[in-house]
Amino acid sequence: MLVSYKWLKEYVDLDGYEADVLAEKITRSGIEVESVEVRNEGITGVVIGHVLEREQHPDADKLNKCLVDIGEEEPVQIICGAPNVEKGQKVAVAKTGAVLPGNFKIKRAKLRGEESNGMICSLQELGMEGKLVPKEYAEGIFVFPSDAVPGEDALRALNLDDQVLELGLTPNRSDCLSMLGVAHEVAAILDRSVRYPELSYHAEAEKASDAVSITIEDKEANPYYAAKIIRNVTIAPSPLWMQTRLMAAGIRPHNNVVDITNFVLLEYGQPLHAFDLDKFGSSEVVIRKAKEGEKIVTLDDQERELKSSHLVITNGSVPQAIAGVMGGADSEVQSDTKNILLESAYFDGQTVRQASKDHGLRSEASARFEKGVDPNRVLPAAERAAQLMALYAGGEVLDGTAEEKHKDWEPAVISISAGKIESVLGMEISAEDVGSIFRRLGFKTDRNEDVFTVTIPTRRGDITIEEDLVEEAARLYGYDNIPSTLPVTESVPGMLTEYQSKRRKVRRYLEGAGLYQAITYSLTGKDKAAKYALNETELTELSLPMSEDRSVLRLSLLPHLIDVLRHNLARQTDQAAVYEIGSVYLSNGKENRPSEREHAAGAITGLWLSQPWQGEKKPADFYVLKGILEGLFDQLGLEEKMIFKQAKREGMHPGRTAEVFLNGELAGFIGQLHPSVQKQNDLTDTYVFELDLTKLMEADSEGVSYSVIPRFPGITRDIALVTSKETAAGDLRSAIIAAGGKLLKEVSVFDVYEGDRLEEGKKSIAFSLKYMDPERTLTDEEVAASYSKIMKAAEEKFGAVLRG
Structure with a gap:
């Protein structure tokens, strides 16, 4: 609701309270004033002018030479390009030396050889939005009524010497969607009366x-x-x-x-x-x-x-x-x-x-x-x-x-005692103060000792129960006047639950990995709610949504994180990396509350590593994000229980997406957004993940164990296996670990090759194998035996052969 300060003064006395002071008082009473716009801010030297003569500019078809009376001793010549300027009009004139919005200064100038001493202004040039300008003046200058006086302040005539308060109203305060409603609110705050317009006509x-x-x-x-x-x-x-x-x-x-x-x-x-x-x-x-x-x-x-x-x-x-x-x-x-x-x-x-x-x-x-x-x-x-x-x-x-x-609306009547108000607020407030507050609000009140019977006018449909009156008393008494006190009670040392401790560890790890925390709405629109959802379920709709964009509960965190990336990239950043830990809501039918599960999601785009002093720039890619997740699983003691499997998901790149499994159950996914989604959101290559954090937290994790630093050297062997293109490196690695025996301590991929040197449909995956025994030095024969078992298992399960 936009409230003109000058207009409001017609209904309630505002003497002694400038617009910014009034805005502060309204905000402190419970209605947020989001901004105070000074409509003539930065504008000077604009007066009403009378066009005495108008003729075509001798050297320009689209310019007019005007002689304008601006209330000074002599009229001035102004060159004007507006198509609707005519003799006899009263117009807004920015005199020489005037300043218009954007610090645009008006100077004496020559246009095509003719002197111009000022500027005849349109409303847009005086700072008004084009969509608010009357259509007849949308493409030209504004014309004042004929009784306007040359030389008078044009800003005052246009009501631009005003200030506009923007109220951020909650849905329950519809009474303030009117000037009289705001006047009642302000009158209650300032303890003044409201003046209604007189209604009379023939x-x-x-x-x-x-x-x-x-x-x-x-x-x-x-x-x-x-x-x-x-x-x-x-x-x-x-x-x-x-x-x-x-x-x-x-x-x-x-x-x-x-x-x-x-x-x-x-x-x-x-x-x-x-x-x-x-x-x-x-x-x-x-x-x-x-x-x-x-x-x-x-x-x-x-x-x-x-x-x-x-x-x-x-x-x-x-x-x-x-x-x-x-x-x-x-x-x-x-x-x-x-x-x-x-x-x-x-x-x-x-x-x-x-x-x-x-x-x-x-x-x-x-x-x-x-x-x-x-x-x-x-x-x-x-x-x-x-x-x-x-x-x-x-x-x-x-x-x-x-x-x-077909209906008569009677005012609501509520009885409440001063003691009830005191007990709810936890402070002393006299019955006289309570009665004064109800009087200022314009509520008819009957008092019997400390009990008030309050008649609520129909303009305040939000007040229906005792607690509403308690809130009115609190906000007008002044939230700042409510004392801050510590509760007197027995206390015990606090500590985090295991779940809370793990969640904090996840947050700290992701921030340490370079991601910034984002907090987005749990409410979203139907077009976004089910995108990227891990669980397919019905949407949970709000019965009274604020808007279509906030009408259902989300099933995924990613749609709003994508909005966050788009917002940041639109502001000329070359990189963005964000994460969110929040709840998604799984429907249990329209009659039941939805189940709430905590998810963790992240998104990165642009340059992941850019250090000018190193001279290195690394764009974000799939493996950057996968590495972050592997580090997270290691922090949670779940690394050995997690598996990545290539998958296809709606809205994701078909060849750069993997699902994440915990003990064989789907726990999330990771991958690149589909190119069409990236284009729609004006994003460069963008990589995202979403995990069912509740599932990760509830899983049994490996405890932290200590192992001594080995005194004996290990042996490293490299192996390159040629297998089908469809074979996943993770599956092949798992088979190697299973066949390698207890001496095989580490298996890592260091190269994948597909090219002319291999037959059609084949690829080569190279692994580095590290053997070690902390109690003794290994022999070549022991390593060779393990190596043979690995080759046999790879051939039997995947048809893999040693690359020549």
Whole structure:
């Protein structure tokens, strides 16, 4: 929620509190202010100018020579390239010496031989986002109303001398999705009162209920619907002050009628929609569930197919809007609109959320309905919009409201004692302080000794139980005022469990190997959740997700680690190596909680070793990552129980991927991302692994054993075996170890060859064999006997022969 400081001052007295101080107080009370934007930061010397004359530049087809009154003794000549500049306009002028965003300084200059003393500015050049600029000025300069005074501060006229607070609201605080809601919050913090707009206008003799009728078929999804009728409006731009407030809140102005509905949306938090009554198609408004396959063209000119779960506003036969999400193009307010049907309603949040999700439409209206609007502001918001349409669109408001209502919303009533608040907070807080807090919040309170009976206004739908009132008391009393105390209790020396100790060892090893720890969300989107999963299982979906990207629990850590790599490489790093230890969630059916298993995953890309002083650069590859895992298994005492086997997995390179087995059971995988995945994520060659850490931790590990340094020399033999290309070096190594006997201490691969010197389909694998006996010197005969057994086993199991 973007909150204009100047706009907020109209509802609550902010004297003595600048925007940054106010932001600090709001944050300390429980709502985070993510940023405070100074809208005119770095801009100086911009005034309103009056274009007295405009003529074509003599030497440039796309330039205009303008004589502009900027409130000084003499008008100045300015060369302007905007296509819409005309004589008589009031425009924003950056005078000579002015500074625009980006430290762009305006100097006196000559353009094609003509002197230019300043610059006529567009809104974009004054720092406004292009998507917020009214469409008529999107490709040119902005034109002020005719009553603007030359020489006055253009930034003040454009409301750019304002500061905007960005509130990071949690879903339960939907009351602060409006200026009045924020005003209530600030008034409670500062102990000041809230000023509501006065609602008064002239109503015509004709009644709105005679002009249209309301019929609600689905009373659960739409318990209340109200409609105001405004006749003979004149469609024109809205007042400049309204346009600038909408832009400060992140909404593009359109015309006076549409801007008024958006203004009231921001002011009251109640979504409204204006239909062109003459294009609506009837005098009957019917709210019903859509028919399966029914279609509507929405305001974004997209044809959308409806489902039977979607609620629609119809003219008795044809849908004119998707309730709470977006209106239809057929009854859109346009330049020739004369009569308005103004909708204000209470729609069920879940129904709106489902329609918004199905159509991929997120609007300011749907965001508020989904989180909950104040049902008792539905009608006042419609009255406020009717008042503004009468004032700024010349509309004639019909008497009363056409409505249908099937529910009354009564305020919640909660009783709580000061003692209860003290016991929960663990601190002393007087009953007087508690009563003062409830008064500041605008809650009606009856007190009987230290027991308070609190009536909660419907605007605060998040307060339903005693504990909610405890939280309100704590945050307004001040979290900083809650004393820090140590618990008085018996204690025992702490220690890590075996599992915790092993997990810490894993973390320290991976960091020592050069990987940086990453922490990513456990929630992800359906498109990512099952990618790279070790276990195939159903997804665990959230019933009330924050967004589509955070709607299910993850089955793998890798998708988000890939995002981390992409983020880092996009910022001009030439290497990235990260790991994460976190949980994945295996479904046990929709009625049961998912099983939680801890995984460890890592990803490396770019240069693995780059030491300028050594003059060496080594790119990451499969064997770098495999070496890291082998070192990890050694740390855990599992090296002899782990086996790597070549495999194919979705999303991985078909020839550079291996599965990792622990005692014959799948425990993870390692390999290179598939080239298509790398290209999609703008990555160079990237290697990843994911391990079931829970399985590794629970496995029996070899204890650390001591062996004396041998006093007798060992004997080393090299052997090169020619075998089929399909033979895995690991399988051949295992056979050598099994046949070599107890004197064979080490077997390692030092060369693999495939080439013209070998027949088709064959490869040569060379091993180094190390023999040793700590008690004596070995003889050549003993080594030769072992060597023969190795050759025999290799030939019988793999058809391997000694390379000539």
